[in-house]
Amino acid sequence: MAAQFVRYTPDVEDDDPNFDQSLQTVIDKTESFIAESVQAGGTGQALRDAHAKGYGLVRGEVEILDGLPPEYAQGIYATPGTHDALIRFSNGSPHTGADARLGSATGLALKIFDIPGPTLLEDEPDTGTFDYANINGPIFFCNTIEHYLFIQELFLNAPSYFSQGRPGAHRFFTDFVTGKGTLEQDSWAWDEFLAFLRLSKILPVNVLLSSYWTMGAVRHGDYIAKVRITPDPSAAAAVVRRDIDPASAPEVFRPALQAELQERPYAFDIQVQLCTDLERMPVEDTTVEWPEQLSPSVTVARLRLPQQDISGPENLAKMDALSFTPWRVTAEHAPLGNIMRARKEVYRHSSIERHRLNDQPRTEPRSADEVLGPPR
Structure with missing residues (x-):
């Protein structure tokens, strides 16, 4: 079975001789936008240059499944067990304001705790955290x-x-x-x-009902993959506030998320789609959707959200003080491709500048309790 999956080698990525120069230009523009957003953004705070508006910070638990096939039991997924987690739901726009003007592109950023091994961020290798920063579309x-x-x-x-x-x-x-x-x-x-x-x-729906993909390809140990966080069917069936009408009120996504989690727990499946054909499942072209008929997505973990109350401004404040990046992972899960490589330094500089301007300490938490306090 393993022979059908493309093995990772460094040459699956293309070299770009102008990469560093272009990257520095993007970093400069990003830092300038963040600095200007203190006044222009309407909140008095420095904003993220993407996913500026968050809908809530949610406590979660990731269960890495036992008995996975060896091709899927790679990296962190080779060790079954349960880990605390935090989830940030957000709008993809670099702007804030009424939901109707921001569009329906949304994100799910996941932070998993107590993951052994150094991260790929040289300035914070020993945080013990592992991040995903996914969007609600299979392409970019x-x-x-x-x-x-x-x-x-x-x-x-x-x-x-x-x-x-x-x-x-x-x-x-x-x-x-x-x-x-x-x-x-x-x-x-x-x-x-x-x-x-x-x-x-993309039609506006409750953020609990969307699937969220890694923006591009990533390593999956010896292989190449995309990772999808998708609603558990039974949990999704229980959602009451399903369709969202952004024109009905200035805030629609957060109230719907908040109300659902106050009433019942929820669950997502974390799934891995392994690459079988670099032509039809390319690493360097994020506009191509990887066909499920070539390689179906396989569940490797469960993400469970307990019933909880995320109301109140303190939830949003704690959410905005956090940092998420697709490069806060172990080497076995390195992002791949030109645009994914760019995210490493763009996200890092963005986070540093935003925390500096907001006078927030930029430190990785060691647990969900450290951020949200013990569950009540």
Whole structure:
């Protein structure tokens, strides 16, 4: 069975000679946006440059399953057991405000505690934490740090485009496809633009009912994978507040999440989809959805959310003081591909600048209780 899965080797990733230069430009723009967001963001706080608005910080428990096939029992999933966890649900926009103006792209960031082994972050190798930063779509709309140079600028300035109605939207679309006029016509960003359109058409639902994917490929020990956090069917069936109407009130996602967790526990499955074909399941092209018929997603762990109360401003304050990054993982789970590599330093610099401006200590917690207090 193992022979059908592509084994990880360093050459599955492409080299980009301009990577470091482009990365520094993105870091500079990110830090500038975060600094300006203290005044421009409307909250008096420095904001994240993506997923700026959080919907709640939730206590959880991850159970790594026993008896997994050896191809799936890799890295942290090779050792069955139970770990405390924290989950941050968020909107994908770099802006805050009423849910109706932010769109339906949402995220699930997961922090798992008591994971042995050094992380891939050189400045915090021994935190014992392991993060996922997943989005509610199986594809992403940016493949390279070079393209992120103009895509980031478009999204940071999206309100000024779309506030001008259809002409503004047309300019946004044109600037996206053409790279703001920097791309040759044969290299226009059609695949990335079409991926953006697909993600922009996601229907708004309770965040508990979405599935959340790693934005790109990751190592899975000896193999290559994407990881999906998807609702447990029986838990999803019990959700009462299912469809969300962002036009009905300024805040719709957080109240629905809060009410469900006050009434009942919830559960997700953590699933791994192993790569079987680098042509049809590419590492460097995040706009391609990996076909389930080539390699189905297999459940390797359960994420359980106990019944809890996440109401109150203190929950949001504790949530915003945390840091999540796809690079706070062990080497067996390293993110792969150009845009995933870029996230390492962009996320790190973003977190450092945001915590500095907000006068927040930037330290990794050692347990969920340290952040939320003991369960009541």
